[in-house]
């Protein structure tokens with residue numbers, strides 16, 4: 001079996017898929033090995049789809065994190081169970097595909113607030129890569145949206161607001177939620193409008209509304225990209241090995257990382273594979289655990305961990321949730337897509353950074369009536385009609401921005417899961433002030449629900465959770481303040497990169513994956529340049545020795 | 547045979563079975579089996595008056611599901627044949643129309659418990675799944691018209707058809723014309 005590659009990539013999610021595609025399209029015979037701990041689960045299968053429709057079963061749920069696989073300490077529980085997909089394709093197997101850019105101020109959180117961290121790059125450094133990422137993921141969005149500076153239009157037009165969104169838009173307008181001074185052109189009273197949620201459409205979607213399990217490959221899933229690369233006859237040196245958890249990254253000197261060691265889960269054998277460049281694309285949980293497990297004579301506390309920063313500054317999103325009830329639903333509305341169509345960035349601005357920005361959206365499933373379930377329960381036509389036009393609930397939600405804190409840390413707990421990956425402990429606490437701010441934000445959401453003429457029936461802050469974990473191997477300007485440099489290269493190494501949400505110094509108030517994909521495009525550009533330079537030097541050396 | 551009978555049917559319906567899917571590896575459905583099962587599907591539309599053309603507009607989707615469920619593991623052929631036994635007993639006891647009424651509205655089966663009788667297997671693995679499929683394939687559309695309102699166009703799980711479809715996918719909110727189209731209805 002071949003054991004030497006130009007690139008060894010750990011993990012087979014969207015980060016890995018983006019890098020592999022970029023490198024291969026640049027130079028077709030580049031040798032790349034992707035090692036994925038989880039299994040391959042077939043997607044785009046009609047039987048699986050029918051099972052999802054008729055029984056609510058998804059083929060990949062057995063790969064999710066289980067409750068016992070992680071401990072949570074601190075003053076608030078960190079939810080890890082049922083979250084990540086550990087498989088070929090990673091969590092994009094079941095993500096929501098919402099694709100939002102971070103805003104300029106997200107890159108300067110510390111400068112603006114004295115808390116959290118700054119990125120070593122700015123929004124402008126990433127803007128063109130955001131365009132690439134949106135084109136790659138086929139993001140549909142509203143070109144009239146003015147909440148973000150952008151140099152290219154969205155590649156695909158947006159979904160329409162559903163009829164059920166109307167009442168919330170009207171309430172927002174009355175509360176001045178929709179219109180706020182924007183950050184785009186300060187002082188000019190640029191308005192930030194309520195928006196249409198940008199979603200990764202990838203290939204042609206038939207709008208089934210299912211979206212957690214796409215039978216036709218409409219919604220983006222990293223699996224499809226990897227399949228395409230494997231089947232492309234130009235890419236003869238591209239390989240993916242599944243059931244292959246990596247345990248250790250090996251170094252031959254402080255700066256030179258030479259190989260990784262993994263186990264073949266099908267036969268228990270250990271293998272070491274060598275790479276000129278090694279990229280950890282194994283997600284914000286596993287990047288820090290792997291770095292810290294990789295102790296050697298050069299790195300006594302694990303690679304990149306000389307300053308005890310690996311795994312620290314865990315950031316997540318908590319979901320704010322307010323549910324309101326109306327006595328009737330005379331139009332028989334329900335949210336006709338299984339994704340939110342309405343969002344607002346009014347509180348996702350620089351002005352709100354200190355207190356913690358929120359990104360508001362109408363929940364993806366309300367109002368709704370599970371007609372089939374009522375039929376299953378034996379309700380008659382007349383009874384169901386009454387229910388459809390009867391009581392209606394609407395749920396307004398928001399992601400709350402968190403700030404990275406030194407004491408919040410993710411680390412390995414002894415033992416491994418069924419794929420051979422280390423278990424997890426998350427130490428996570430919020431300050432009293434953060435709790436107060438979160439509650440204040442909740443009041444804001446309640447006001448909207450009340451303005452809609454609904455009675456608030458529930459109002460809560462959900463646990464922070466693993467869905468959007470960021471920050472665990474953050475980038476920065478020096479080894480004293482960060483784990484990687486501005487190209488996500490681990491400080492003091494020549495050839496070890498982290499391409500993951502782990503490298504984000506801040507988590508913003510919006511979902512991370514579009515930014516991750518943009519960062520992966522940027523990394524590809526960097527690798528193309530560095531490796532060109534490297535091969536020139538090698539050419540010179542070859543000539544010299546002849 | 548069973549004094550504590552709370553569900554419909556006779557000895558066939560109430561015969562005990564393990565809750566797991568009835569074993570059917572390698573088993574295929576005959577044409578007659580499929581026709582007998584189609585009667586259940588058609589009866590769903592009739593009993594809830596939520597379909598047109600006697601459900602024939604949904605027939606190809608239904609066939610596709612049946613095929614997917616009997617030609618791949620785990621194979622549903624055993625469940626489908628069991629449902630036919632159950633139905634035959636119900637028909638002989640109550641007559642066809644009444645049999646479906648009882649099966650859909652007063653079966654006595656606990657839909658959230660593991661199915662441990664032939665009747666419960668029929669209700670949970672066949673009838674309930676056919677209902678979900680029927681709604682997904684367009685059966686949802688009939689709800690939403692009561693006050694002369696606009697019917698729903700989409701539903702979670704609805705396979706909307708072709709990419710060339712120019713009909714709007716959902717009932718839209720249009721801020722220009724306001725959201726209150728149906729308010730006076």
Ligand SMILES: Cc1cc2nc3c(=O)[nH]c(=O)nc-3n(C[C@H](O)[C@H](O)[C@H](O)COP(=O)(O)OP(=O)(O)OC[C@H]3O[C@@H](n4cnc5c(N)ncnc54)[C@H](O)[C@@H]3O)c2cc1C
Pocket residue numbers: 010011012013014015016035036037038083084085086087088089090091092094095096097098099100244245246247281282283284286287290421466467468499500501511512513514516
């Ligand atoms: C339910 C849910 C909904 C979400 N919805 C959205 C959304 O709408 N929009 C959005 O922007 N983001 C969303 N996200 C987040 C999004 O899924 C992630 O940001 C993204 O998938 C991360 O990609 P990745 O490639 O970094 O990592 P992953 O997808 O986590 O892939 C990493 C892979 O590496 C493997 N691995 C880990 N360690 C090792 C090892 N040591 N050796 C070998 N393999 C290893 C894992 O098994 C995994 O398959 C959602 C997440 C969840 C859980």
Ligand code: SF4
Pocket residue numbers: 205206207208209210211212213214215216217218219
């Ligand atoms: S809505 Fe589109 S992307 Fe989502 S499952 Fe349906 S076809 Fe796939």
